[in-house]
Amino acid sequence: MLKGKSEKKTSLSELGEFGLIKHLTKHFTINCESTEKGIGDDAAVLEFGDKQALITTDLLVEGVHFDLAYMPLKHLGYKAVMVNLSDVYAMNGAATQITVSIAISNRFSLEAVEELYAGIQLACNNYNVDLIGGDTTSSVTGLLISITAIGEVNKEEVVYRNGAKPNDLLVVSGDLGSAYLGLQVLEREKQVFEANPNMQPDLDTYSYIVERQLKPEARRDIVSLLKELKVKPTSMIDISDGLSSEILHICSQSEVGCNLYEDKIPLDPQMISTCEEFNIDSTTVALSGGEDYELLFTISQEDFPKIQSNPNFSVIGHVTDKSEGAYLITRGNQKVELIAQGWNSLKDD
Amino acid sequence: MLKGKSEKKTSLSELGEFGLIKHLTKHFTINCESTEKGIGDDAAVLEFGDKQALITTDLLVEGVHFDLAYMPLKHLGYKAVMVNLSDVYAMNGAATQITVSIAISNRFSLEAVEELYAGIQLACNNYNVDLIGGDTTSSVTGLLISITAIGEVNKEEVVYRNGAKPNDLLVVSGDLGSAYLGLQVLEREKQVFEANPNMQPDLDTYSYIVERQLKPEARRDIVSLLKELKVKPTSMIDISDGLSSEILHICSQSEVGCNLYEDKIPLDPQMISTCEEFNIDSTTVALSGGEDYELLFTISQEDFPKIQSNPNFSVIGHVTDKSEGAYLITRGNQKVELIAQGWNSLKDD
Numbered sequence: 001m002l003k004g005k006s007e008k009k010t011s012l013s014e015l016g017e018f019g020l021i022k023h024l025t026k027h028f029t030i031n032c033e034s035t036e037k038g039i040g041d042d043a044a045v046l047e048f049g050d051k052q053a054l055i056t057t058d059l060l061v062e063g064v065h066f067d068l069a070y071m072p073l074k075h076l077g078y079k080a081v082m083v084n085l086s087d088v089y090a091m092n093g094a095a096t097q098i099t100v101s102i103a104i105s106n107r108f109s110l111e112a113v114e115e116l117y118a119g120i121q122l123a124c125n126n127y128n129v130d131l132i133g134g135d136t137t138s139s140v141t142g143l144l145i146s147i148t149a150i151g152e153v154n155k156e157e158v159v160y161r162n163g164a165k166p167n168d169l170l171v172v173s174g175d176l177g178s179a180y181l182g183l184q185v186l187e188r189e190k191q192v193f194e195a196n197p198n199m200q201p202d203l204d205t206y207s208y209i210v211e212r213q214l215k216p217e218a219r220r221d222i223v224s225l226l227k228e229l230k231v232k233p234t235s236m237i238d239i240s241d242g243l244s245s246e247i248l249h250i251c252s253q254s255e256v257g258c259n260l261y262e263d264k265i266p267l268d269p270q271m272i273s274t275c276e277e278f279n280i281d282s283t284t285v286a287l288s289g290g291e292d293y294e295l296l297f298t299i300s301q302e303d304f305p306k307i308q309s310n311p312n313f314s315v316i317g318h319v320t321d322k323s324e325g326a327y328l329i330t331r332g333n334q335k336v337e338l339i340a341q342g343w344n345s346l347k348d349d
Numbered sequence: 350m351l352k353g354k355s356e357k358k359t360s361l362s363e364l365g366e367f368g369l370i371k372h373l374t375k376h377f378t379i380n381c382e383s384t385e386k387g388i389g390d391d392a393a394v395l396e397f398g399d400k401q402a403l404i405t406t407d408l409l410v411e412g413v414h415f416d417l418a419y420m421p422l423k424h425l426g427y428k429a430v431m432v433n434l435s436d437v438y439a440m441n442g443a444a445t446q447i448t449v450s451i452a453i454s455n456r457f458s459l460e461a462v463e464e465l466y467a468g469i470q471l472a473c474n475n476y477n478v479d480l481i482g483g484d485t486t487s488s489v490t491g492l493l494i495s496i497t498a499i500g501e502v503n504k505e506e507v508v509y510r511n512g513a514k515p516n517d518l519l520v521v522s523g524d525l526g527s528a529y530l531g532l533q534v535l536e537r538e539k540q541v542f543e544a545n546p547n548m549q550p551d552l553d554t555y556s557y558i559v560e561r562q563l564k565p566e567a568r569r570d571i572v573s574l575l576k577e578l579k580v581k582p583t584s585m586i587d588i589s590d591g592l593s594s595e596i597l598h599i600c601s602q603s604e605v606g607c608n609l610y611e612d613k614i615p616l617d618p619q620m621i622s623t624c625e626e627f628n629i630d631s632t633t634v635a636l637s638g639g640e641d642y643e644l645l646f647t648i649s650q651e652d653f654p655k656i657q658s659n660p661n662f663s664v665i666g667h668v669t670d671k672s673e674g675a676y677l678i679t680r681g682n683q684k685v686e687l688i689a690q691g692w693n694s695l696k697d698d
Contacts, residue, residue, distance in 0.1 A: 036401060040602065041510050042439035042587055043405035043500065048397040052385060056392035057482060057497055059450040063489040090391035101408040101495055133406060139493070140412040146450055146484075146495035148406055151392065161390050238391055253389065 010110035012138075020136055023110075024117045028124065028131045032096040034152060035130045044132035046097065046150065052158060054095075054151035056087035062142035069193075070186040073112055075214045076145070077119025083240065084149035085127055086218040086293045090238035091160070093153035095220070097132045098124070101146040103139035116145075127220060157232065159297070164235040164254035168298040170317040171233075171307065173222045175266040176243055177282060180289025181274050182206065182213030208270045216293045222312065223295075229306045233297035242288040245340035246296050248326060254298075257324040260317040260338065262331050287328070288341040359459035361487075369485055372459075373466045377473065377480045381445045383501060384479045393481035395446065395499065401507060403444075403500035405436035411491035418542075419535040422461055424563045425494070426468025432589065433498035434476055435567040435642045439587035440509070442502035444569070446481045447473070450495040452488035465494075476569060506581065508646070513584040513603035517647040519666040520582075520656065522571045524615040525592055526631060529638025530623050531555065531562030557619045565642045571661065572644075578655045582646035591637040594689035595645050597675060603647075606673040609666035609687065611680050636677070637690040 015023055030038050037045040046053065060066060060080050068076075081098060088095040100120055104113060124131055129149070189201040203210050218238075226233065235254055237246045243265070251258055265286045275282040298319055299307070307313045317329075326338040364372055379387050386394040395402065409415060409429050417425075430447060437444040449469055453462060473480055478498070538550040552559050567587075575582065584603055586595045592614070600607055614635050624631040647668055648656070656662045666678075675687040 037509065042436035042585075043403040043442070043498075045440070045502075045507060046402040046404060047504075048402055049399075053395040053397055053402055053499075054392040055395060055446070055448060055482060055497070055499060057448045057450050057484055057495070059452055059484040059486050059493075059495060061452050061486055061488050061493075064452075064487050087391035091394070093392070097404070099404060099406045099497060101406050103408055103410050103413075103493060133404060135406055135408040135495075137408050137410055138413050139410050141490050144408075144410075144452060144488070144493060146406070146408060148404070148448060148497040149392075150402075150404060153394075155396075158394060160386065236391075 012104070012106065012108070012110055012113065015110065020113070024113065025131060028121060030130050031128055032130045034096050035132060038130060038132040044097065044099070048152060051152040052155055054088050054091050054093045054153055055148065056084055057146065057148040058083045058087070060145045062144065067190070068143070069190050071214060073115035074119035074122070077116040078123045079214070079216055080145045080147050081120055081123035081127070081129070082216050082218045082293060084147045085129065085220070086238040086240065088149050088151035089218055089220055089223045090236050090295060091151070091153060092157050092223055092226070092233065092236060093151040094223075095127060095129050095149055095151040097130045097150040099133040099148045100131060101135040103137050103144040105139050105141050105143070108143065127218065159233050159236040160253075161235050161237050161250050162253040164250050164256050164298040164319045165300070166256055166319050166321050167301055168234050168319040169301060169304060169315050170247070170258055170260065170296070170298055170319060171313050171315050172239070172243070172266065172294055172296050173219050173312055174292070174294040175268045175271065176239065176292050176294060177286035177289045178209040178212040178268050178271045179216060179291035180285055181271050181278070182209035182211070183291070184278055185210055185274065186213060206270065206274060208268060209274060213291065216291065218293055219295050225312060229310075231299055231303045231306050233299055236295060236297035239292045239294045239296050240290060242290040242341065243296065244287040244338045248338060248340050250296070250298065251326045254319075255322050257320040257322050258317055258326050259320055259329055260327065261329050264314060264316040266314040266316075361453070361455065361457065361459055361462065364459065369462070373462065374480060377470060379479050380477055381479045383445050384481060387479060387481040393446065393448070397501060400501040401504055403437050403440050403442045403502055404497065405433055406495065406497040407432045407436070409494045411493065416539070417492070418539050420563060422464035423468035423471070426465040427472045428563070428565055429494045429496050430469055430472035430476070430478070431565050431567045431642060433496045434478065434569065435587040435589065437498050437500035438567055438569055438572045439585050439644060440500070440502060441506050441572055441575070441582065441585060442500040443572075444476060444478050444498055444500040446479045446499040448482040448497045449480060450484040452486050452493040454488050454490050454492070457492065476567065508582050508585040509602075510584050510586050510599050511602040513599050513605050513647040513668050514649070515605055515668050515670050516650055517583050517668040518650060518653060518664050519596070519607055519609065519645070519647055519668060520662050520664050521588070521592070521615065521643055521645050522568050522661055523641070523643040524617045524620065525588065525641050525643060526635035526638045527558040527561040527617050527620045528565060528640035529634055530620050530627070531558035531560070532640070533627055534559055534623065535562060555619065555623060557617060558623060562640065565640065567642055568644050574661060580648055580652045580655050582648055585644060585646035588641045588643045588645050589639060591639040591690065592645065593636040593687045597687060597689050599645070599647065600675045604671050606669040606671050607666055607675050608669055608678055609676065610678050613663060613665040615663040
């Protein structure tokens, strides 16, 4: 954390593009049955049989999505994969392959890029996903990572954002807001470090929320658990931009309204105490924080008994008719219209 | 050409990320049967039946792969798609879908991004490809485009780089080196323009080679033609980095050698005369120039009569045993070892 760049440096130009790709991918193995041909030709070849293929892609830009002052490259590689797998799980699918493209400026050494790929590889191993291709090029400034994830799903199991029906329950996995708050802690420590480089950051008190920011896990386990419980959500989305933004996506695509109950939003105790320390409202953080990579979904009321006592799930509201609008019901029983204030990388500031 | 930025400007932040995606993709239609669900959910859903899916991805970075001083944004969008489709065709497949991710700095207006997407859409229409997803984010500097293309191919029709056998013929479509030379012309005109902004560039003499650089076409027609002629190449690759680099990829993956004949390399007359003007060796340009997006493939000798008189193809050499190495046979009948001197974005200069 907050440490300087690697000591030994190998210039990337010594290897060249093809050498670099070969070097970085030599330890990746092919594990998925559907991977017919991985890296090494013009395109990868996938075999899907009677399943549907899922495709999703995300772009992470240095200075916009991450700050290498506190984001170790290995974590960054891991997280970049998670961000994409999360979208596949949000379709109720199984992630099977990824392609990874990076643009890197020449301030990065080979060892730095290796760290990044070590994180990517760890993610591939932990989630049983094959790296099957990509592109590696130079950038004028900074690091940029573009990942495309491919998954598969049986036709009858795919879950879209548009299937929520009035009276369905609104459910979320895990807890919310911690990743955003972890970022606030890291930003503060960075400023302390910049003011006095001899200050050692003490992050023990914030271990959970910092880990939620630096090493999020995509909820493959939730997809499996729902299958075990024989619950097929009527709609599903992953929480990357903040709860309110995601709820509004489901409402608009399903053409429904909803009531979300403030007192039902799952928050971690460390997140609550850190909110108090930073003097921020914890509900606002959960609604707009983003980067939680939990799954938000709706289920039919008849499935409620199947998830009722399960600690992985929180029922946070219910779906209403479109004409009723989308509202937050506060602890004080006030009805406040939900507005998406999630993260927007295109804003001018 | 060489014109300034758009006059009327709409700030991207007014629209926000979701608004921008919606705005840019509203005119894209779904045409491919395999596109079950396009933009608008966590992932796109593709239906492949008994076909194999092909996946390929490329990253284009401003200042590395393109210069907006002479590359109009619409052309850039078109070319970015071509670069990817070319890889699908090089597998003997049909391109069916693309995802487009862009990182843009706030010096770009909405109108500029619309121009880029107009080029992407034209490419989608011309090549019958569906845009099914992507990511749009800000960048600290410059423009970056990451495209992933998806294609399909019957299992028995896929062509890899590794199937070339000794005595096979080495064949190339179209002509080579023009795209590189077009770039040299554009670079020269840019310098003239920078020295004196009142100088109007006269590019008529160079129309073909400039178009090869600015608006290349991926060779879908060659894949169809080979099918018509009942020729299945034993190996195939697209020429993005220069002929010699691509030949060496086929040789190394097929574990073979080859003899390439200098006098057989197809060159356009405008390319030859411009080489003379620039005092560059035309063979060197064809071997190392890159960005031609022609197809290089090997065929069994028995298929030779099928392509012999076809103006779309040039037989430029033959495959030999691995032990014989990879050589260029010059016009003077000298044997020179082939070395990949193709474009390398990672080199230090």
